[in-house]
Amino acid sequence: MFCQLQNILERFLQHNLILTDAGTEVWFSGTSSPSATELRLNDTGNLFLTDGEGGVLWQSFDLPTDTLLPQQPLTRNKVLISARSRNNYLTGFYKLYFGNDNVLRLLFDGTSISGVYWPYPWISSNELDRFLYNSSRIVVLDPLGHFQSSDNYSFSTSDYGAARQRRMTLDFDGNLRVYSRERGSAVWAVTWEALSSIPCFIHGVCGNNSLCSYDPAKGRSCSCVPGYVPKVLGDWSAGCVPNFTFFDGCVANEVGFVKLLYVDFWGYDYNTILNTTLKKCWETCLNLCDCRGFQYKVSDNMATFNCYPKIELLNGHNLPSFNGEFFMKIPKNNTFTVDQLVKRSQYTCPPTPEVKVLDKTYSKKRKNGPLNFMLWFACVVGGIEMVGVVLPYQEPRFTYDELKKATRNFSKEIGRGVGGIVYKAVLPDDRVVAVKVLSIAATGEADFLAEASTIGRVNHINLIGMWGYCAEGNHRLLVYEFMERGSLAQNLSSPELHWKRRFDIAVGTAKGLAYLHEECLEWVLHCNKYHILLDSDYQPKVADFGLSKLMDRGKVRNSTFSRIGGTRGYMAPDWVSNLPITSKVDVYSYGIVMLEMVTGISPTTSVDSLESGGDAKKIQLVPWARNKKTGFHLEEMMHLALRGDYNLK
Structure with a gap:
């Protein structure tokens, strides 16, 4: 006992920071200084030991465990390591670190196997816009909620800009999350997480020979x-x-x-x-x-x-x-x-009526070879045709009560337009979907089902997928795939929408429209920034195609058509000039959206602009852009948010 006290005393006199547990030394800082030392805790949460001349001997920011605080850097040789479980703070199986390719990664490091699961291993780093050639390897979360990594990965929390206490924690379940808390509150709320759409893809969650299932409520x-x-x-x-x-x-x-x-x-x-x-x-x-x-x-x-x-x-x-x-x-x-x-607990079906096999036999007749072959051939051809007709459209028909329950009584609105209101919903099989409640129900049920069937058969990577519908009484609802980033309109001013993403959105949207125009000539869409939706990777999908027919617009005149579905500023002159309506009107609207993406100027409002003379005046987007193009002043058109990051050609 005397020797132990003497050892601790000697280390203290050497200006070591010592941690004991029930009298047993469990950790020490390993520092020494000939002059007096001072222990301080600053406003950022950094605990540091200084010598008498103000030099830092040791600081907690250099030794992160499972958490980073704002302004605390994670650098080349540092690793975040999760806890073992919710109540067991021993070293866990998950790590956040910089790989040899300079990319920030999440790793499952189990007892017998290990593997990277974020970024998704089936997608190359280049496809994810990760920069491989910055060996500085540093990440920082700022106090306002913006995260930036040297590999070009960045994000902003859902409460970005608000005055909050924040922390980034690699939780025991393998997910990296940012938590925020209002001052004086005891509640930490999740304001960002690395894997939100497919949390079951985190490796090692359930071990060998097992399955992970996700319920948003549980x-x-x-x-x-x-x-x-x-x-x-x-x-x-x-x-x-x-x-x-x-x-x-x-x-x-x-x-x-x-x-x-x-x-x-x-x-x-x-x-x-x-x-x-x-x-x-x-x-x-x-x-x-x-x-x-x-x-x-x-x-x-x-x-x-x-x-x-x-x-x-x-x-x-x-x-x-x-x-x-x-x-x-x-x-x-x-x-x-x-x-x-x-036996499957996750995908159970309602009981079906008992099927009884009739006890009937038929006498066999002498076979006619040629006739038998022709019948067989006809059956095969007919079967192939039926497969071609039936398989592409497998969208289920929901009851109104089912969708009311899935949307929690239509409580979470995520979009609104002249066509109807869109709500977020979770189906019984855990799929997150968007449910659109059409604002009018003039269409008869037979016509609605026919058009819904047509829309359901459309399949293109840049067109929103329809997963189901409801036609019950006066209710007309459509069930679409859920797009995590919402509409392009909601993201136009986001710092995440850099030049390459804007370019990819432009190309993807064009591909979706081209498919509609070439394969579905009878469909015309009021294309605008609200009809372009973005998934978790900012890939675009065009929505609301075919909606005009579902709302029985084919029976009204063009002037009424435009009033119902058009968006001022995006509509081609054809609508108001009583000209024949073709797919060219979509091309015009698409061009307006592209101008808005590049310039940041909305076509629905006039914008003040400082001209060379210094006088402020009102401008209209299309004439203004035409003049800039004619005068070869394209640089003056660029959105300030792009900060010079664009390709002029």
């Missing part, structure tokens, strides 16, 4: 794949183990497969077999001893199918939008029932 949950049981009760990170025995995974006649729908296991592929058949994929996994299953899905170009045999079932999650199938390897002599294999 959060994430884990479950074992069919035929498996938890390895350690209460610890899902340990994963699941089979409730059966594989005697030999290499003997083809001793194993089989069971198909799981809406399930994706990311990574740990034995290899990738491109442009192959389901039979070939099946045989490949069947003959591999360590293959635990395989994924068979359509390629990105929607033209072929690819095979992904898995040596580990990791990063599993339920994904309703998954456009493939997963086949899990099982022994044929299993001891579990078929019900245990196919």
